[in-house]
Amino acid sequence: MSRQSGNKIRSKGTEKSSREAAAAKRNRGLSRLQKKDFIFLGILALVAIAFLLWFLLGYRKSGNRVEITVDDEFYGTYDLNEEQEIPIEIGGTVTNILLIRDGEADMTEADCPDQICVRHVSISHVGENIVCLPNRVVVSVTGEEEPQLDSVAQ
Numbered sequence: 115m116s117r118q119s120g121n122k123i124r125s126k127g128t129e130k131s132s133r134e135a136a137a138a139k140r141n142r143g144l145s146r147l148q149k150k151d152f153i154f155l156g157i158l159a160l161v162a163i164a165f166l167l168w169f170l171l172g173y174r175k176s177g178n179r180v181e182i183t184v185d186d187e188f189y190g191t192y193d194l195n196e197e198q199e200i201p202i203e204i205g206g207t208v209t210n211i212l213l214i215r216d217g218e219a220d221m222t223e224a225d226c227p228d229q230i231c232v233r234h235v236s237i238s239h240v241g242e243n244i245v246c247l248p249n250r251v252v253v254s255v256t257g258e259e260e261p262q263l264d265s266v267a268q
């Protein structure tokens with residue numbers, strides 16, 4: 115590095131000094147640009163973080179509890195992130211079995227004749243529900259932070 119620049123000084127002394135001046139100018143321009151870049155990157159980072167937070171909060175709000183009502187009466191709420199099997203008892207007998215697994219709730223068993231609730235796909239998002247009409251069982255996903263309008267009205 116030092117030897118190369120020494121050679122340049124000997125052979126093209128004047129050109130080097132003008133080049134140096136140009137380089138210095140460029141450097142000044144670069145540092146100014148870098149400052150701007152830092153501000154720009156800072157804003158970009160803030161936007162990215164804000165977006166990430168919005169996404170994460172939005173994702174969390176996508177439903178993390180399951181609420182069960184039987185005959186329009188509150189039966190219980192369950193954590194959607196906790197794997198569990200919930201036997202739903204009506205009058206001392208288990209009529210429906212709800213399985214919570216992988217953040218989804220699925221009706222696995224029911225003694226109803228139509229079996230519509232059992233055939234229903236598993237639910238995981240706020241507002242989704244599984245209804246067992248014959249047993250009057252309603253399973254719905256609710257957000258922890260934002261209560262649903264329905265439950266506020268009740």
Ligand SMILES: [Zn+2]
Pocket residue numbers: 224226228229230231232245246247248249
């Ligand atoms: Zn059913």
